[in-house]
Every structure is written in structure tokens, then in C-alpha cells.
Amino acid sequence: MIIGGGPAGALAAKTAAEKGLSTCLVEKRPAIGAPVRCAEGIGKEGLAEFIQPDPRWISADMSGATIVAPDGFEMSLASSLAGSKVGYILDRKVFDRALVWQASEAGADIFVKTRAAAPIMSDGRVKGAQLEYCGNVSKVNAEVVIAADGVESKFGKWCGIDTTVPVREIMSSVQYVMTDIDIDPGATVFYLGNEVAPEGYLWVFPKGKRAANVGIGISGKKSGKGHRAKDYLDRFVKQKFPHGKTIECIVGGVSVCRPLDCTVADGLILAGDAARVVDPLTGGGIYNAMYTGKLAAEVAADCIAKGDVSKKALMVYDKTWRASKMGKAIERNYLIKEYLIKQSDEKLNTIIHSVSKIDLKEFTTLSLVKELLRANPKLLVELGALAAQLR
Amino acid sequence: MLKVHRDICGYCGCCVSVCPEGALELIDAYLSVEENCTGCGICAKVCPLGALEVVHEK
Numbered sequence: 234m235i236i237g238g239g240p241a242g243a244l245a246a247k248t249a250a251e252k253g254l255s256t257c258l259v260e261k262r263p264a265i266g267a268p269v270r271c272a273e274g275i276g277k278e279g280l281a282e283f284i285q286p287d288p289r290w291i292s293a294d295m296s297g298a299t300i301v302a303p304d305g306f307e308m309s310l311a312s313s314l315a316g317s318k319v320g321y322i323l324d325r326k327v328f329d330r331a332l333v334w335q336a337s338e339a340g341a342d343i344f345v346k347t348r349a350a351a352p353i354m355s356d357g358r359v360k361g362a363q364l365e366y367c368g369n370v371s372k373v374n375a376e377v378v379i380a381a382d383g384v385e386s387k388f389g390k391w392c393g394i395d396t397t398v399p400v401r402e403i404m405s406s407v408q409y410v411m412t413d414i415d416i417d418p419g420a421t422v423f424y425l426g427n428e429v430a431p432e433g434y435l436w437v438f439p440k441g442k443r444a445a446n447v448g449i450g451i452s453g454k455k456s457g458k459g460h461r462a463k464d465y466l467d468r469f470v471k472q473k474f475p476h477g478k479t480i481e482c483i484v485g486g487v488s489v490c491r492p493l494d495c496t497v498a499d500g501l502i503l504a505g506d507a508a509r510v511v512d513p514l515t516g517g518g519i520y521n522a523m524y525t526g527k528l529a530a531e532v533a534a535d536c537i538a539k540g541d542v543s544k545k546a547l548m549v550y551d552k553t554w555r556a557s558k559m560g561k562a563i564e565r566n567y568l569i570k571e572y573l574i575k576q577s578d579e580k581l582n583t584i585i586h587s588v589s590k591i592d593l594k595e596f597t598t599l600s601l602v603k604e605l606l607r608a609n610p611k612l613l614v615e616l617g618a619l620a621a622q623l624r
Numbered sequence: 625m626l627k628v629h630r631d632i633c634g635y636c637g638c639c640v641s642v643c644p645e646g647a648l649e650l651i652d653a654y655l656s657v658e659e660n661c662t663g664c665g666i667c668a669k670v671c672p673l674g675a676l677e678v679v680h681e682k
Binding site for chain 1: 636640643651671
């Protein structure tokens with residue numbers, strides 16, 4: 234049984250069904266893919282691991298990125314990368330549907346407007362879930378439950394896993410889908426600074442020639458009456474896109490903490506945002522959700538075949554993702570994030586100005602930081618543990 | 625106690641993720657508050673729209 238019809242749940246359901254398991258996916262909302270609650274950016278290579286790009290759910294092709302320092306200085310990462318498309322801005326409403334569609338075609342049963350209201354527990358083991366659909370309550374047994382229930386995940390908590398996100402590590406977020414605005418349609422733009430987006434960033438992700446996701450995430454610690462994410466975004470929009478039109482308003486929370494200490498229990502696996510595997514630096518979670526969703530189903534299928542779905546057996550999942558490229562990237566980016574959020578605007582300016590002088594050959598966080606350290610050896614001392622890890 | 629301004633709430637679940645008591649749950653577009661809410665106000669702080677308010681009873 235899979236709880237949640239986002240990218241993690243959809244990949245889990247598709248994989249489980251392909252492995253020949255009797256699979257059901259439950260989604261509490263009446264529609265897959267809405268509300269969106271996402272800036273919709275994903276790397277091209279990562280996406281291709283799971284699904285062939287389809288123009289029906291690609292809003293825009295990205296060839297570069299621009300980072301705007303607190304002092305307004307713009308660093309473009311586009312020129313040195315000319316010709317290679319680095320990522321896409323998706324149309325999640327269509328994308329999520331396509332993923333769930335694939336899962337259903339693979340043989341999974343899909344139940345929308347159906348909520349997992351409680352786990353079925355026996356001897357401390359998860360044995361299924363109590364499902365509610367339009368007033369009907371039914372108990373459904375399952376050998377393994379994969380909880381892919383997103384940032385507002387409850388299932389893990391009900392089963393004894395503490396999924397609480399520390400206040401300082403929740404990004405309180407608001408995004409407007411805006412039209413009729415002047416933008417570079419081929420580049421994502423990130424605005425940094427404590428005045429613009431304290432301990433977070435503000436983004437403009439193109440969705441077309443004159444349309445974009447314009448959003449912001451600020452640390453929960455910095456949020457409060459009169460200075461919430463919406464206040465910061467409104468101020469920016471008023472100044473930058475005064476004549477733009479907002480055709481959609483999206484709110485959300487993005488966890489930028491370390492992943493859960495343990496993402497499995499007896500009969501239970503947590504995947505995607507529910508496992509807190511969002512990239513802590515970028516806040517990106519689509520790839521990580523698809524990766525952990527697929528892996529969760531693979532491990533579940535193996536364990537079911539062997540007749541052992543204990544926490545110990547399911548730990549293969551936890552160990553595999555931690556050792557993966559994704560797991561390592563999360564840890565590294567967590568350290569980078571922790572460093573960056575402590576910097577003053579003046580320091581951020583210095584960092585961005587010095588990075589701009591570097592000729593970047595590839596667009597990855599690792600190469601960026603390595604080059605930054607090479608150009609600015611003074612930072613090496615300050616970065617301490619982070620620098621040691623990256624060498 | 626916690627007051628949910630339902631006309632403001634964007635039902636995003638940001639508050640649910642930070643609740644130390646597990647007292648909040650997002651049921652589709654409806655934020656439910658359980659009795660074990662202590663009124664600590666963490667959720668009200670992080671809410672992107674300001675839809676939550678801790679009301680002290682007299």
C-alpha cells in the first residue's frame with residue numbers, strides 16, 4: 234500500500250506493480266497534481282532516469298541560471314553553459330498525473346479522495362491502514378506500507394517515527410504564477426539576501442515567454458506577523474513586476490533539515506518529503522522523491538519475496554539511499570546551506586562577486602563550491618568541516 | 625487554544641510539519657486541530673499567510 238499520489242508515491246506504485254505485487258495507491262485529495270505547491274524545477278539528467286521528457290508536462294527548457302546578490306549584482310551561470318540545457322520547469326498538474334497514469338497502467342489500483350486515517354498495527358508492526366472514502370471506512374491490510382504523504386506527513390508519526398521539522402528548518406513559502414512579466418524565458422533566477430528572503434531565497438522560474446513561478450521561501454524562524462513569506466513576496470512583486478498578473482497563488486512548506494534518522498519501521502517505509510529528503514540547499518525534492526519512491530518499492534518487493542518485512546530487513550532501503558549519490562548530495566548541501574544562512578549580506582556579496590569571476594565548466598553545487606574555494610582561499614578557513622569534506 | 629482563520633488558510637500543511645505534538649492534520653483542504661494542541665504557537669509563527677492565531681481564553 235502506498236499513501237500519497239505525488240512523485241514518490243507514483244514511482245513506488247509503478248515499481249511495486251511492475252514487480253508483480255498487488256499494489257494500491259491512496260491519495261487524500263480529489264485530484265492528482267493539485268494543489269501544486271512546488272516551484273517545478275528539475276535537472277534534466279535526473280528526470281531522464283525515471284521518465285522520458287514529454288512536451289505535455291514541460292513548461293519551459295532552462296539553459297542557465299542567474300544568482301542575484303543582495304547588492305543587486307547579477308551572476309549569470311548561463312554563458313559558460315551555452316548549448317546545454319540544464320533543466321526543466323515542469324507543469325506538475327500534468328506531470329503528476331502522467332506518473333500516476335503510468336502506475337495505473339503498470340497494474341496499481343488508484344484511489345483518490347481517499348485518506349489513510351490510521352495505521353493498522355499488530356505487535357508493534359504496521360499491517361496496513363484504515364482508509365476513509367466519502368464517509369466509508371475500510372480496513373486494508375498490506376505487507377508493507379510506503380508512506381509518501383508529503384511535507385504534512387502524519388502516517389510515520391502515527392507509527393512512532395518522529396517526523397517533526399525544526400522551526401528554523403522549515404521554509405515558509407509562497408508562490409505566484411505570474412503572467413505578462415518581463416523575464417529571461419531561458420534562465421532561472423535566484424535572489425539572495427537577508428532583506429529579500431531571510432535564510433532562504435526568492436525565485437523566478439520561467440513557465441513561458443512572459444510567465445513564471447515567482448516564489449519565496451524564508452526560514453520559519455524568521456517568519457512572524459508582518460514579516461511572513463507573503464509579505465516579502467508582495468514587496469518584491471510590487472517593485473519588480475508591478476504590472477504582472479497573478480493567476481495562481483500557492484503556499485507551502487519545504488523542509489531543509491537533515492533527513493529522518495531512520496526512514497523505516499516494521500512493515501513501513503517513508504519516502505519523499507515525508508522522509509525529509511528534500512535537498513536542503515535548493516529545496517528541490519522531485520528527483521529525490523522519485524528516487525526514494527522507486528527504491529522503497531524495490532526493497533519492499535525483495536523483502537516480501539523473502540517473507541521478512543521487519544525493520545531490520547527494510548533497512549536496506551535506508552542504507553541504500555544514504556550511500557547513494559542523492560544521499561551524499563543531501564549531506565553536502567546541508568553543510569553548505571548551514572554555512573550560507575549564517576552569512577551577512579556583505580559576505581554573500583563577496584562570495585557571489587568572487588564566484589562570478591570563475592569560469593564554471595559544469596553546473597553543479599559541488600563544482601561551484603570547489604571553484605569558490607579555489608578562488609577565495611580565505612573562505613577555506615571559515616568553511617572548516619565543509620571544506621574538508623569537499624576536498 | 626488555536627484559532628484557524630479558514631478564510632486565510634491556504635491548506636498547505638507547513639504548520640503540520642512543525643507541530644511538536646502532532647496535533648494538526650491536513651485533510652484535503654481542511655486543517656484539523658486535535659485536543660492535544662498545547663497552544664505553543666509554533667504553527668502560527670511559520671504559517672506563510674498568517675492563518676493561525678493562538679487565542680488565550682479569559
